[in-house]
Amino acid sequence: MRLYLEWLGDFIDISDKSPEELGNSLSLSGTEVAGVEYPWSYVE
Numbered sequence: 001m002r003l004y005l006e007w008l009g010d011f012i013d014i015s016d017k018s019p020e021e022l023g024n025s026l027s028l029s030g031t032e033v034a035g036v037e038y039p040w041s042y043v044e
Contacts, residue, residue, distance in 0.1 A: 005022075008014060014022060023033045 005014060005019060008022070017025070019036045019038075023036045027033045
C-alpha cells in the first residue's frame, strides 16, 4: 500500500519530520516500510 504525505498529514502532525524519519517511525511501530519514493524527483 502506498501512503502519501499529504494524506498522512491529515491525521498526524508531520510538519517537523522528513519522509525518511516518518518511514523509520512507522517501521518502529511495527508497520513494514519497503521504501520512500520521490515520484517527481526526475523532473527539473
